[in-house]
Amino acid sequence: MKIEYFGHSAFQITSEEGMKILIDPFISGNPACTTAVETMNPDVILVTHGHVDHFGDALEIANNSGATVIATHEIATFVQKQGLNAIGMNIGGTVSINDLISVTMTDARHSSGMDFLEDMEEGGVATGFVITLESGKKIYHAGDTGLFGDMKMVIGDIYQPDISLLPIGDKFTMGIEDAAVAASWLQSRIVIPMHYNTFDAIEQDANIFAKYVEDESLGTFTLILQPGEEYEEE
Numbered sequence: 001m002k003i004e005y006f007g008h009s010a011f012q013i014t015s016e017e018g019m020k021i022l023i024d025p026f027i028s029g030n031p032a033c034t035t036a037v038e039t040m041n042p043d044v045i046l047v048t049h050g051h052v053d054h055f056g057d058a059l060e061i062a063n064n065s066g067a068t069v070i071a072t073h074e075i076a077t078f079v080q081k082q083g084l085n086a087i088g089m090n091i092g093g094t095v096s097i098n099d100l101i102s103v104t105m106t107d108a109r110h111s112s113g114m115d116f117l118e119d120m121e122e123g124g125v126a127t128g129f130v131i132t133l134e135s136g137k138k139i140y141h142a143g144d145t146g147l148f149g150d151m152k153m154v155i156g157d158i159y160q161p162d163i164s165l166l167p168i169g170d171k172f173t174m175g176i177e178d179a180a181v182a183a184s185w186l187q188s189r190i191v192i193p194m195h196y197n198t199f200d201a202i203e204q205d206a207n208i209f210a211k212y213v214e215d216e217s218l219g220t221f222t223l224i225l226q227p228g229e230e231y232e233e234e
Helices: 058-065 073-081 150-159 176-186 206-216
Strands: 002-005 011-014 020-023 044-046 068-072 086-089 094-097 101-107 127-132 138-141 163-167 190-194 230-232
Touching: 002 190, 044 058, 058 068, 058 073, 068 073, 073 086, 086 094, 101 150, 127 150, 138 150, 150 176, 163 176, 176 190, 176 206, 190 206
Parallel strands: 020 044, 044 068, 068 086, 138 163, 163 190
Antiparallel strands: 002 011, 002 230, 011 020, 094 101, 101 127, 127 138
16 A cells, blocks of 8 residues: 655545555645656545645646546536536445445535535535455545544544544644644644645644654554655565
8 A cells, every 4th residue: 555645735645555545635736746647547546625725726637537426416517517527425324435435424624615616516525535445444534624523423433543643733624732732633644744844834744743643642653754755565
């Protein structure tokens, strides 16, 4: 299994069997990303919500690669109207990919207007995802969110993710202290900070976040990835 970080909230997970799952593909407009859109060839694209810095290049990448987009019903319907493959779902639901990998949509506390359109349309609600790989390993992408109790009661206690990707940028999402509380509730083996330092408004020191996690979460390791870096494990 491999996790590649493209900056902001954009990641690609390559499963044990080689399936590529691209999340929040903000690539061409992302000042932290050096990867070209044309090089991306995912099997599936997950979109947490409708904002341009998360929906990003989903249409172009889906058109180039033939990938299926998975998102809320509203966003999926918009993608389908562009002539592309999409699966719509909603919070609490799970879809299976090739009977090998499952994607569960979770709550997030944020907005989701499709602000990249001239007349902004509603994108449904903001979401996160728990991805269960072939081995049973679980990766949680929180999307853009503030701290909320179901991070402990549902996502932590029931889904029990092995790896959690959490926003720390503040202003539009949780800041460092709240994200550290989220990490303590989730009790994942590894937590990876995201959605910070892309723009001045969300500038943060991830090392301070790591220190908070170390103080609050026994057994959780903070993995700080720079854009373009990857993490791989058996």
